[in-house]
Amino acid sequence: MGQKLVVIGAGMASGRALEHLFETAPGAYDVTLFGAEPRGNYNRIMLSPVLSGEKTYEEIVTHDAAWYAEHGVTTRFGEAVTGIDRTRKVVITATGETPYDKLVIATGSTPFIIPVPGHELPGVLAYRDLDDVEAMLAASRLPGARAVVIGGGLLGLEAAAGLKMRGMEVTVLHIMPHLMERQLDASAAFLLARALEARGIEVLCEAHTAEIRGQGRVEGVLLKDGRVIPADIVVMAAGIRPSSALAREAGLACNRGVLVDDAMVTSDENILAVGECVEHEGVCYGLVAPLYDQAKVVAKTLTGQEAAFTPVEISTKLKVTGCDLFSAGDFAEGPGREEIVFRDAMRGVYKRLVLEEGRILGAVMYGDTADGGWFLSKIKAREDISEIRDTLIFGPNFAGGATLDPMAAVAALPDDAEICGCNGVCKGQIIAAIDGGAKSLDAVKAVTKASTSCGSCAGLTEKVVALTLGDDFVLPAASGMCKCTDHSHDEVRKLIRAQALKSIPEVQQALQWKSSGGCASCRPALNYYLLCEWPGEYEDHGKSRFINERVHANIQKDGTYSVVPRMWGGITNAAELRAIADVAEKFAIPTVKVTGGQRIDLLGVRKEDLPAVWADLNAAGMVSGHAYAKGLRTVKTCVGTEHCRFGTQDSTGLGIKLEKALWGAWSPHKFKLAVSGCPRNCAEATCKDFGVVCVAEGYQLHVGGAAGLDVRQTELLCTVKTEEEAIEYCAAFYQLYRENAQYLHRPYKWIAKVGLDWVKQQVVENEESRKALTARFFHSQKFHQKDPWAERVRGTDSHEFAPLADLTQVAAE
Amino acid sequence: MNDFIDIGALEDIPSQGARVLRTHVGCVAVFRTAEDEVFALDDACPHKKGPLSNGIQHGRSVTCPLHNWVIDLSTGRATGADEGGVATYPVQVRGGRILLDASSLAARLAAQ
Ligand code: SRM
Ligand SMILES: Cc1cc2nc3c(=O)[nH]c(=O)nc-3n(C[C@H](O)[C@H](O)[C@H](O)COP(=O)(O)OP(=O)(O)OC[C@H]3O[C@@H](n4cnc5c(N)ncnc54)[C@H](O)[C@@H]3O)c2cc1C
Ligand code: SF4
Ligand code: FES
Numbered sequence: 060m061g062q063k064l065v066v067i068g069a070g071m072a073s074g075r076a077l078e079h080l081f082e083t084a085p086g087a088y089d090v091t092l093f094g095a096e097p098r099g100n101y102n103r104i105m106l107s108p109v110l111s112g113e114k115t116y117e118e119i120v121t122h123d124a125a126w127y128a129e130h131g132v133t134t135r136f137g138e139a140v141t142g143i144d145r146t147r148k149v150v151i152t153a154t155g156e157t158p159y160d161k162l163v164i165a166t167g168s169t170p171f172i173i174p175v176p177g178h179e180l181p182g183v184l185a186y187r188d189l190d191d192v193e194a195m196l197a198a199s200r201l202p203g204a205r206a207v208v209i210g211g212g213l214l215g216l217e218a219a220a221g222l223k224m225r226g227m228e229v230t231v232l233h234i235m236p237h238l239m240e241r242q243l244d245a246s247a248a249f250l251l252a253r254a255l256e257a258r259g260i261e262v263l264c265e266a267h268t269a270e271i272r273g274q275g276r277v278e279g280v281l282l283k284d285g286r287v288i289p290a291d292i293v294v295m296a297a298g299i300r301p302s303s304a305l306a307r308e309a310g311l312a313c314n315r316g317v318l319v320d321d322a323m324v325t326s327d328e329n330i331l332a333v334g335e336c337v338e339h340e341g342v343c344y345g346l347v348a349p350l351y352d353q354a355k356v357v358a359k360t361l362t363g364q365e366a367a368f369t370p371v372e373i374s375t376k377l378k379v380t381g382c383d384l385f386s387a388g389d390f391a392e393g394p395g396r397e398e399i400v401f402r403d404a405m406r407g408v409y410k411r412l413v414l415e416e417g418r419i420l421g422a423v424m425y426g427d428t429a430d431g432g433w434f435l436s437k438i439k440a441r442e443d444i445s446e447i448r449d450t451l452i453f454g455p456n457f458a459g460g461a462t463l464d465p466m467a468a469v470a471a472l473p474d475d476a477e478i479c480g481c482n483g484v485c486k487g488q489i490i491a492a493i494d495g496g497a498k499s500l501d502a503v504k505a506v507t508k509a510s511t512s513c514g515s516c517a518g519l520t521e522k523v524v525a526l527t528l529g530d531d532f533v534l535p536a537a538s539g540m541c542k543c544t545d546h547s548h549d550e551v552r553k554l555i556r557a558q559a560l561k562s563i564p565e566v567q568q569a570l571q572w573k574s575s576g577g578c579a580s581c582r583p584a585l586n587y588y589l590l591c592e593w594p595g596e597y598e599d600h601g602k603s604r605f606i607n608e609r610v611h612a613n614i615q616k617d618g619t620y621s622v623v624p625r626m627w628g629g630i631t632n633a634a635e636l637r638a639i640a641d642v643a644e645k646f647a648i649p650t651v652k653v654t655g656g657q658r659i660d661l662l663g664v665r666k667e668d669l670p671a672v673w674a675d676l677n678a679a680g681m682v683s684g685h686a687y688a689k690g691l692r693t694v695k696t697c698v699g700t701e702h703c704r705f706g707t708q709d710s711t712g713l714g715i716k717l718e719k720a721l722w723g724a725w726s727p728h729k730f731k732l733a734v735s736g737c738p739r740n741c742a743e744a745t746c747k748d749f750g751v752v753c754v755a756e757g758y759q760l761h762v763g764g765a766a767g768l769d770v771r772q773t774e775l776l777c778t779v780k781t782e783e784e785a786i787e788y789c790a791a792f793y794q795l796y797r798e799n800a801q802y803l804h805r806p807y808k809w810i811a812k813v814g815l816d817w818v819k820q821q822v823v824e825n826e827e828s829r830k831a832l833t834a835r836f837f838h839s840q841k842f843h844q845k846d847p848w849a850e851r852v853r854g855t856d857s858h859e860f861a862p863l864a865d866l867t868q869v870a871a872e
Numbered sequence: 873m874n875d876f877i878d879i880g881a882l883e884d885i886p887s888q889g890a891r892v893l894r895t896h897v898g899c900v901a902v903f904r905t906a907e908d909e910v911f912a913l914d915d916a917c918p919h920k921k922g923p924l925s926n927g928i929q930h931g932r933s934v935t936c937p938l939h940n941w942v943i944d945l946s947t948g949r950a951t952g953a954d955e956g957g958v959a960t961y962p963v964q965v966r967g968g969r970i971l972l973d974a975s976s977l978a979a980r981l982a983a984q
Contacts, residue, residue, distance in 0.1 A: 292971065614923075
């Protein structure tokens with residue numbers, strides 16, 4: 060039995076402290092973790108992307124149930140500690156007392172609510188935890204909802220940008236003459252305000268709130284000058300106060316925060332404190348980087364090692380997509396201080412350095428923040444820059460006007476240049492991690508924690524890894540979808556959902572596409588994402604589809620087309636074969652081939668003949684085989700119990716049922732199925748996107764196979780007892796893939812990204828989720844399960860198949 | 873001498889789409905952009921003669937359906953690293969009708 064350690068507060072600082080503790084001395088303590096929030100530790104910094112819809116809560120959880128279990132942490136979430144009895148060494152909660160040998164206070168801060176009249180009205184929110192975000196999201200769902208954000212600092216602006224992205228009308232009230240006055244001077248703040256206004260956020264400076272008005276809930280904000288701004292919610296982002304009341308009441312020495320020494324011990328030797336609730340040498344911190352350093356010290360002190368917290372320079376970045384802002388150090392004006400300012404108002408770039416006695420004290424950058432790390436390293440090192448002062452502001456790349464190669468800039472960074480501000484990771488540590496065996500970006504992140512908190516240094520981290528690994532580095536897929544946007548596929552999908560964007564132009568407008576109208580690479584992806592998200596509502600945009608999906612046949616090298624009718628489960632009959640033969644003769648189709656997908660391909664059909672060919676095939680009861688589609692292709696089957704002496708189930712019958720259930724659906728890439736009647740696997744089910752292998756007790760469902768550019772064997776999803784279940788699980792799996800995978804990723808690529816465990820959770824373990832997926836799939840099928848050939852026989856898109864005019868009929872000169 | 877002849881209505885071509893015009897010099901692809909500009913060029917990609925009228929039209933370009941070369945509609949030239957081009961034909965839109973310079977077709981026929 061270890062000693063009893065009680066931790067109050069499941070926040071960013073305590074989470075990190077526990078990690079270090081379990082790394083250095085696993086089992087030294089039995090830990091009980093109290094958290095006032097009804098959830099465990101998560102990355103609070105990332106609440107802004109959750110608010111804007113760029114991330115989900117699940118993505119920002121830092122420690123999950125499995126982690127607590129693995130380290131034997133008893134979690135008491137949703138339970139606030141109300142008192143500490145230091146003589147009896149117990150903490151008190153509503154349910155009773157919990158004894159400790161050592162206690163860590165990590166209660167963070169409390170948002171400051173300006174006590175104007177009306178501040179207690181429902182609808183007045185802080186911005187501190189997930190509950191605040193959920194309250195904001197609930198308000199944003201009302202049509203035409205309006206928000207007022209009080210406070211034009213980092214937090215207030217992130218809240219404003221997020222609420223705007225969720226479709227609210229947003230006004231920011233800032234009491235000072237310009238935004239972020241602690242970091243920016245008036246002209247940089249002007250650039251920032253202009254960028255925010257361009258997004259439709261109203262910014263009012265020197266706006267003094269007199270009163271929050273409303274009958275029973277917020278209706279508006281009255282300013283001292285008499286103006287009234289209507290509002291459904293008011294978000295107060297006017298600062299934070301260390302949460303030190305608990306410590307104070309327990310008689311611990313406190314000033315603004317809980318006083319600690321260099322070892323993070325309070326005035327009681329058995330009680331430590333960490334995080335924003337702490338005051339060290341007169342300073343309370345409000346950014347994670349120093350708190351993570353404190354967390355390391357706490358872990359050491361708890362395990363009896365000497366350690367001391369030393370404050371370092373910290374930097375901040377504004378996490379508003381598209382507004383690049385960086386600030387570090389001290390930038391107040393003062394006697395003996397000089398400034399270097401660079402301004403390019405046209406490009407919206409502003410850089411300012413504050414110098415004193417040949418050293419950089421502070422750096423602010425807006426619009427182009429690439430050199431932030433370089434300046435920060437000079438600030439930290441207190442480097443004498445007198446020699447390079449003339450060109451200093453142009454950054455590390457200044458070498459006689461050479462063009463800016465981002466790789467060269469990174470290569471030029473010294474080893475002690477900070478790469479990840481949140482986790483205090485410098486370039487040298489990343490290089491050391493790579494030398495120590497981390498051979499990929501993910502491995503480097505896991506070892507160093509670089510870019511795992513606010514994520515704004517992801518690009519820089521990647522470049523250091525790329526430079527160090529050289530040719531061994533496999534660059535992760537470029538983050539932007541294509542050159543038209545910096546948003547990744549995943550971000551675009553989430554934003555389509557979050558902002559209810561319903562057409563390609565709307566997406567391009569709202570997400571600030573850089574090209575007019577997109578390109579041949581993003582348009583098909585957007586068309587698919589919208590079609591999948593809004594079945595029945597979104598009108599398919601054929602002009603954003605590749606020709607094969609636009610005319611429902613495969614283009615050939617000579618501009619003719621191939622036609623593949625469906626042959627359900629590979630079963631055909633004399634009438635179908637006769638119709639195929641007749642069509643081949645009637646239209647002089649040069650090649651008739653049996654495909655690898657158990658059906659027949661008519662190759663070399665002239666484009667103008669397509670509707671007539673389809674009309675004849677339709678007449679014989681045949682529909683499109685979608686051999687051209689990012690959608691359901693074939694369901695291969697073997698003969699199964701019907702004829703085969705080894706067959707355990709009716710594989711052919713199940714194959715036909717699956718094909719009839721799934722045909723017509725569109726997906727990120729093609730989707731192929733097979734059903735084999737026994738483990739001899741004659742239908743090759745274990746290299747399909749979804750494969751069924753029948754066994755005596757039921758049906759093994761396999762997923763994520765491929766046999767094209769990559770050859771992959773499937774993995775087992777689960778085994779089910781009945782055909783109905785096999786169909787239900789298959790539809791649920793297909794829908795999960797349809798809703799989540801990036802365009803042009805086959806299921807195996809997507810599974811590699813999200814993990815088979817997660818897929819199992821959604822499709823197998825969580826019945827509710829499976830049923831919901833299946834229901835969404837069949838809802839969408841109501842709109843998509845239509846034969847596109849029959850529609851074109853009836854005249855849809857007839858312009859595709861006939862010339863605009865025939866000038867050969869007019870005599871040539 | 874220009875000799876503009878009526879080849880159809882603007883609305884006969886879908887926005888961001890193309891139609892084919894059969895001529896004595898072969899098929900000509902007539903494109904309509906999102907901004908309702910109209911361009912006419914040979915319907916045979918400079919790479920391997922892919923039918924450009926079947927490509928995805930974007931901005932003032934089209935991406936060939938066979939191997940994704942991107943052709944600038946106003947010049948007929950391949951963009952980016954690819955080299956080559958196709959003949960273009962002057963077109964105008966007047967009162968919703970598309971007019972094509974037939975003399976340019978004749979000149980092309982003479983050159984062939
Ligand atoms: C017709 C067929 C070959 C045949 O004569 O048998 C065929 C023909 C084409 N395949 Fe295939 N594939 C055919 C079975 C396969 C198979 C085997 C299978 O499905 O059992 C595979 C490997 C299995 C797999 O997909 O994992 C296969 C892997 C590919 C790939 C690689 C896909 C991948 O993700 O790695 C492509 C390229 C792509 O889709 O991007 C491709 C692309 C193509 C295209 C569509 C190329 C194109 O874009 O023009 C070919 C069209 C020819 C045409 O003009 O009609 N074809 N293709 C087969 C049609 C099956 C059907 O009835 O629908
Ligand atoms: C929206 C937002 C964006 C931010 N962005 C950045 C950024 O970009 N960069 C950056 O460096 N920092 C950022 N921060 C600040 C950063 O999140 C904090 O510095 C950090 O979370 C502080 O960690 P902590 O553990 O001290 O406190 P917290 O993470 O706040 O954790 C304290 C926890 O203790 C709980 N608690 C309090 N009292 C009790 C009690 N009596 N009993 C039980 N539990 C209790 C609280 O409910 C809370 O969950 C941001 C903060 C917010 C809110
Ligand atoms: S393998 Fe497939 S893509 Fe390649 S030539 Fe054959 S049919 Fe075409
Ligand atoms: S034929 Fe056009 S790109 Fe090859």
